[in-house]
Ligand code: BES
Ligand code: MN
């Protein structure tokens with residue numbers, strides 16, 4: 001998708017489709033006499049030609065400007081555009097940059113199946129700080145790119161419905177450099193989120209750990225990151241017994257992916273460690289999963305992909321802080337060489353003269369925490385002062401929070417506070433969940449230090465507490481994205497399939513240092 005910016009009056013933009021925003025300005029608080037008070041759909045543009053063209057439909061009451069609600073006007077009088085699309089933001093009083101992000105996605109996804117390859121999206125005119133020029137310009141670019149992604153890459157009769165050209169239209173008096181910078185940023189972020197989604201979308205046979213490593217290396221070269229992709233030998237050298245125990249059941253070798261961002265001149269201050277679960281397929285191993293829905297376990301590398309997407313955006317946006325990413329990629333398979341329940345594994349030691357923690361394997365399907373244990377230790381050994389990990393770790397997190405909100409855990413309130421602020425910018429939804437001694441108690445092993453499962457109840461917190469054992473006192477955030485990394489249904493602004501969750505929030509968290 002090519003992206004241009006227009007500062008011309010929107011009525012004069014010659015385009016297949018001009019999208020403008022509307023919001024409901026009805027402010028009644030819903031007292032009894034107001035019940036059923038009519039919505040007041042109001043255009044968020046002062047362009048008089050657009051207002052005249054939309055007056056008819058807005059007057060009918062059949063369009064309410066609800067969130068992502070659309071109405072199309074063909075051959076709008078007085079406009080150069082062939083079509084005028086009105087996209088709703090919902091209540092104006094509650095409108096956010098994230099609403100604009102979704103509205104841009106909705107406009108793009110309206111256009112795509114109708115054979116429209118080119119559109120203009122008019123930014124809302126509003127003086128509120130929530131909807132500042134830069135915020136909405138960035139959000140529009142992000143949302144449009146995210147909306148353009150479809151997962152049907154292997155259809156042999158696939159018709160590429162991508163949008164070729166997007167014009168972001170902004171009022172003539174806008175701060176041009178600010179808008180240009182914001183759009184550039186939004187494009188980088190949207191593309192990075194889509195990069196992560198394209199990886200998650202790949203089936204297990206097309207994206208083995210080795211191939212994920214190749215994709216990481218290629219991205220690193222293009223974006224200008226330092227990188228190393230290691231395999232079996234390095235796992236043995238580092239004594240990554242937990243990570244290796246997952247990969248040992250598969251003929252596909254593991255990949256230990258390291259990406260480095262070292263901004264010039266930054267030699268002190270924090271080093272942020274991003275750790276991603278990269279299970280390219282999770283059968284469960286010897287504790288094999290039921291066949292029902294097992295095909296979806298190709299998305300068990302979504303945490304690793306999120307880190308790769310975030311690193312791409314970091315490389316291009318250049319924040320003044322050092323960042324390393326560690327992605328632990330393996331295939332979890334049952335076989336004659338697979339680990340067995342009851343096996344004891346020795347995790348990577350934090351220093352050569354210290355012993356590694358011993359882990360009793362209760363369930364080989366709790367493999368994500370095993371690869372992450374060594375990934376976290378390695379990131380700390382590489383000098384990470386602050387950690388964030390992302391993983392499709394537990395089914396239990398979806399039982400707790402559903403499929404729209406991810407789980408977040410942290411051992412440090414100040415570090416978590418930065419993440420909460422990042423969420424306000426990214427528009428992504430996470431809810432903080434508990435860690436603690438109560439969960440640590442459940443994973444004590446009779447034969448070794450810890451075991452890899454601790455019973456049915458509180459499964460997401462138990463898994464997080466397992467990771468906590470390896471993060472120890474290093475300020476750390478764990479994101480359990482098992483419920484939110486895959487969308488089962490399309491929404492107006494985004495296709496079903498890989499969501500690309502966490503890329504934007506991790507990036508903003510990094511930028512907050
Ligand atoms: N990859 C799964 C978690 C998962 C489940 C991701 C559903 C996406 C959708 C993970 O490796 C796993 O199997 N977890 C087990 C842990 C259990 C054995 C303690 C689970 O959640 O059932
Ligand atoms: Mn599993």
Ligand code: ZN
Pocket residue numbers: 279282300365367368392393
């Ligand atoms: Zn898994």
